Amino acid sequence: MRLDDLDPSENVRDLGSGGRGGGGGFPLLGLLPLLFSGRRMGCGTIGLLVVVGLVYVMMSGGGGGLLGGGGGSLAPTQQGASTAGGTGAKVCNTAERLFSCRVLASTEQVWGKLFAASGQRYQPPTLNFYQGGTQSGCGAATSAAGPFYCPPDHGVFLDTSFFDELQNRFGAKGDFAEAYVIAHEVGHHIQTLTGTSQRVQQAQQRAGRVQGNQLSVRLELQADCYAGVWAKQSGRLEPGDVEEGMTAARAIGDDTLQRQAQGTVVPDSFTHGSSDERMRWLRRGLETGDPAQCDTFSGSID
Structure with a gap:
């Protein structure tokens, strides 16, 4: 992607080190309380799927909904994020951070324009x-x-450090694979601004586990599509970028991760979508550049 000419976003914070799961410890153990807390963990946990696959194996549960249905957001807590290392573009002080800050700046431009076209003001997220x-x-x-x-x-x-995981463990190389990850999370922000996330969470509270998982899948696929919309609208794609995005989407599909982790696939436990579905909806956004084409809640997602 051509991002070198962009100033990094100012909507950035450095939270420092939380001392959990780093430096040769046991990150899986640090995550188990989240997995079993009964809170929904659906909004944008792309990397979490790696750990979930390991938990499937450890618990011998056959992929039985360890995320409590997935799809919605985590429940709010009393304690929020605290700033440790500063705010603003000055925290974009490594190559990886600078790239991420520029991706965020590009999403601000694109979604700002799209919201303005519908008479609304875009409120960008903060990158922490x-x-x-x-x-x-x-x-x-x-x-x-x-x-x-x-x-x-x-x-x-x-x-x-997740970018290293994306490249080395999943084989999803290239800058657009990394940008797709960030744009997917921004897609969840769009869903929050439009009220989609809240409506899905309310529906999940009334649904059973399988139905809740299906709603989660639709939410995640829409975020994939929104990531594609951003990429198309940004005008910054280069040859090979689409292929990088497809490789990343394929690598983090529920079926691919379950097959790698446990040798079997349990579709009823999907919370993010199959590889084919994730590729399809990312491609729809990339081809149309139209968020109106990202309605994953009407009709089939196949």
Whole structure:
């Protein structure tokens, strides 16, 4: 992606190190309280799927809904994120952070324009960098959870070490694969601003586990589509970027991760969508550039 000419976003915070799950510890153990807390963990936990696959194996549960149905946001807590290392573009002080800050700046431009076209004012999210672990308005999380979006904070939370995981473990290389991860989380912010996330969470509270999972899948696929819309509208795609995005979407599909972790696939336990579904909806956004084409809640998602 061509982002070098963009000034980094100012809507950035450095939360420092939470001392959880970093430096050779056991990040999985740090995440277990979240997994079994009864709170929904659906909004944007792309990297969490890696850990979930491991939990499937450890608990021998056959993929039986360890995320409590997924899809909605984590429940708000009394303690929100605290700023440790400063705010603003000055915290974009590594190559990985600078790239992330520029991606965020591009999403601000695109979604600002799209919201303005419909007579609305876009309120951008905050990108929160952390290392190892952090405390958010949705509770504690470790870097093993991967990037996530917390609605009470209107914030995307990112430990940039996940980019190494994305490349080395999943084989999803390239800058657009990384940008897709951030844009997906911003997609969850769009869902919060439009009220979609809240409506899905309310519906999940009335639904059974399987139906709740299906709603989660639709929410996640819409965020994938919104990521594609941003990429198309940004005008910054280069040759090979679409292929990088498709590789990333394929690598983090529920069926692919379950097959790698446990050798079997349990569709009723999907919370983010199959590889084919994630690729399809990301591509729809990339091809149309139209958020109106990202309605995953009407009709089939196939």
